[in-house]
Amino acid sequence: MKSESSLSSIDIVTTPNNLERPLHVLEKPKVLLVRPPQLFYFGVWPKGPRLGLPIGLLSIATYLKDRRIDVEVYDCFVEGDTFKGNTFNPSNSVFSGNLVNQWIRNFEDGGVAAKDIKNKEEMLHFGASWGQLKKDLKRLQPDIVGLTNLFRENTNETIKAAELIRQVLPDTVIVVGGPNASALPEYILDESPAVDIIGLGDGERIMHEIVEWVQGNRSLSTIESIMYRDSKINVSTPKRELLTDLDELGHIDYNLLKLERYFTYERNGIMARNKLSYDGAERSVSLVTSRGCPYKCSFCSIHIHAGRKYRRYSVEHVLDHIENLTKKHGVNHIHFEDDNLTLDRKRFMELMNGIIDRKLKFTWDTPNGTFANALDEEMMVLIKKTGCTYLIVAPESGDQWVIDNVIGKQPLTLDNVTRIFQLAKKIGIDMQAFYIIGFPRETLKQINTTLEFAMDALKKYDVLPHMAMARADPGTDLFAEAQMNGHLVTDVAVSNTGGVHSDMFTRHLIKNKEFDPESLGKINESFHRTAIRVSSIKTLKHLLRKPSIALSSISYFFKNFRKSETIRDNIIKLFFCRLFYLNSLSRISEYENKQKIA
Template sequence: MKKNTKILLINPFLTTLPDDPARPSPSLSLGYLAAYIERYYDVRILDISTEGKNVAQQIGQKKRVGLTNGGIRKYLSEYRPDVVGITNPSTFHANDAFEVAKIVKETDRNILVVFGGAHASSDPESVLQNTEVDIVVIGEGEETLLEIVRRYENEERLDDIAGTCVRQGGSIKNNPPRKYIEHLDSIPFPARHLLPMDIYFETALKETNYAMRNKIATVITSRGCPGKCIYCAVKTVWGRRWRGRSPQNVVDEIEHLNRKYGVGEIHFLDDSISVNRDRLMGICDEIIRRKLDIKWTTPNGIAIWLLNESLIKRMKEAGCYRLTFGLESGNSETLRYLGKRYDYDHAKKIIKYAHRIGLWTIGTFIIGFPDEKRDSMEDSINFALNSYLDFAVFYIANPFPGTEMYEIYKREGLLDRLTPDQIVRGTSTKHFTHDELMEIQGKAFSTFLRSRMLKPWRALSKIRTVEDARYTVKLATKFINMGFGQLKFSKRGIAALWK
């Protein structure tokens, strides 16, 4: 039996395009894993991209941000972990995770390297093609990683653990899935004391952001999504069945963040926070009951078809100031193709009501599906223009492994000669090249931006307090800067807008 087993959880460095706005942010997934395991073992988290946020290396046309290879080796040599877990949340950044695994094995071949995250869960067989990876965790990771560590410590077999993918006898074996944790309140809050929170706060202040307050923290109140959208890979990690934390447990975490770190704004990163409307109302009631001075928003989107006026009103009273709606398409036929269902009239009504009570709203749309033609894209642009949305974001469809859309692209021959990590900001379709889609995307941004700059009274009507006024001025300044950069939109797409 191994003694004093030590576990290191790693968030890799980031290799991005020069105009990519990606910046260091807390990995809640690693925070949850560490909190679950530190009750039994010595655990640390190494956020390579954050700890080395000022270290940039040019790699071809891309830049890598994070600790140098030497810095990573030094940390490994000093801590000497027995097990290293590496999060692999993005297909585009998969090679970053593989490079870290290589450094780990070069430091000590005996270290057990475990991969997890969205990309690893959606395509575990391809991940195990990399010989530096010993085992892949599929889906929810807390109980699976704990079992891996315990078996490794006791020198027991690792090839039959539920929720993993392993090599066995020259082939790759997918073990049966692990049952999801039913009672999310039983999971400790993320181990933020193991994360470089001061650096996250400092970075958020220096970078361009659209937050109302300075100190921001992210929170996840639920897992899983019952939706069947063909473009979404969330099901590979959290599954289709929705599970939610209790309102008391959620607000306990918010209160902890407020008191310990001075956090004034919460970003809920749920994929489906509004599935249970009574629960969401309960979260609002609990924030109000405790008199917490908190602002919050839903940057990952909230299901507009599940909202009503009374719930939105309570959300506003509880500190919500901005809502993001995943509208995806203004064309009903395309919407059905995507597996999404909502009523356009209801959506417009909710957006207008949110505007009337002073909430800022963002609509996200996706263009460039395999069979989509220009008139369908124009319907999406016109929906945004003719609504009361304050902002609209137009993404180009990106076929992620593990999604139905990825399989459609493969069948149609649209991914020939492309590996998943080469698909950045979408790809060509049957009717448009990728460059043409980028141009349509840029024009959509520019058209929407000009339309809102011509209606400044909409923004002014949201001002209810001095804080509202300051935030409106902040957004107006950013809008004006965007206006001067409109020519860049048509050439560089969404990254130009973010930057």
């Protein structure tokens, strides 16, 4: 039995004496992949939190299992006293907020300022608490623990989890990976003496090679794309060549997760992503069919973790994956989380036609957006035919100079963006768009151009706008530029867009001689007030023209009314879950019938 010790009394695993061989060589080490506990401020959708599947951990676990390694996924979101079996016992706080602020928080990459938290006792655990994790670590006794660190907002929780693991299991190898860990590896190692190794980029092969090191079959220094300590100095190994053929990672094994518990969250109004709600839509998952992005947007950090090379699963692999989800696990809705789902037109068309040929029945959306230049009418027709409930494009700005010279999103043109807006209205696809304001070299005139472009798209083409304030994340070109020119404004925030958690984190916003975060926030709020008014009027007119949809919406409202929430919150939920998808609402019975037939 591994003993529990204080952190100060422990020699961490990666010391100069055991870099070639670990403290304990084990023939069959047990691996535990963990998403740490998180404390949430918001209670029920659309306020958050967002408790989706840990698809990164799941891919790593599948890769290890295929190589006969003893591995388990421990997702704190679905462990602990929240569940009895797969039954959910919610204990949600009531937070009645301003619709404008809720809209902004749901879609803006920002946060809740620490000063705005009035009652920290309202913060909630969904799933396992720290005490529950400690108890389960003692029970499971893993030899290697992999922690996921997706966002900067999760850093403190990741470090806290590592320290807890080190205290409970002093000889366990602790590895941290994920997008934020890849962006800030030195920070995590410096802040947490409990962490042994940082995995940089794709985690599947890295974790397998760490297992081989624990087995005594290789030295730590031969594992590419990791960072560890050597005599208190952080050492980075050479960067590994990215895996191009993602089929080599295998077919995801969903039996490694307590899948029904995620659906139970969705059923109780705690959704991982925005989506059209219909009977059966709670059985939804996120799916990634490709990795990497060749574009060089100044604000984006995806290249730090996934690289700039566009890498993909084969179409047959993706179709098999979807077929497994829909037929074996009863999934009815898929969020395609690719950063560039439509980049390879030939592949995308094969995927869409394959869905039709295999008669796969499900609905889908693109929450991370698509590249407007890569879309055309033939693609859009298939997008609708295969069950897309909404499509997002990401022009980022309504000013072409800003796109070209500040964001660097070439070869995107606003003419192509407008063309796609027109096609979406013609074909009948609900369209949304991402915009960002507040870049260092941006002027108020250019910001107003973006606001006018977005409002015009809403009025003419029914494109729902999501306007965010620029945030400079470490590792991005935007951060480097803002830091060099003195444009960074650093504050402390709590939570992120979906109420992801409650830890304090540093947030880097932008100022220049024409605006600061406070004035920009007022501009953003004013824009959203107008957008809500315009959207509400358009929705009302649509419902008057379509009485059957109006009756369906009223029925949905009363059927899904929650007494634990305010009337305002129930109305907001009606918009976020139904009325933002007017084209799809006209096909709602088709979606529900698909599931009955399937």
